[in-house]
Amino acid sequence: MFTINLHNLIFHSYHGIHEEERILGNEFEVNVNLSFIADEYITTLEQTINYATVYEIIKQRMLTATPLLETLVQDLTDEIRAFDNRIKSISVSVEKKNPPMPNMEGSVSVHYKKDF
Secondary structure, three states: OEEEEEEEEEEEEOOOOOHHHHHHOEEEEEEEEEEEOOOOOOOOHHHOOOHHHHHHHHHHHHOOOOOOHHHHHHHHHHHHHHHOOOEEEEEEEEEEOOOOOOOOOOOEEEEEEEEO
């Protein structure tokens, strides 16, 4: 089984339930790991999962404001799997770098894993 990882993808997006998040946005870091089984020795792009396409799926989805990170990670998982049904497992984490919480320094994240 192969695992392809896209790590530390940074986006400025407008996810969140607070009005200021929908206006100002926030910095988000996305990490995706996907696993697939290859029936043969991989020598061409068609025999693997094109991570450039996976990145474009993530980038496009990050443009759509979503109130909850839980919804966002589920949507990302479903959209990536829809691109290539050879994928057997996907894990997605989204980290909100500066959540608007009083007296909090740090970040919050949601992680989701799904096997197919």
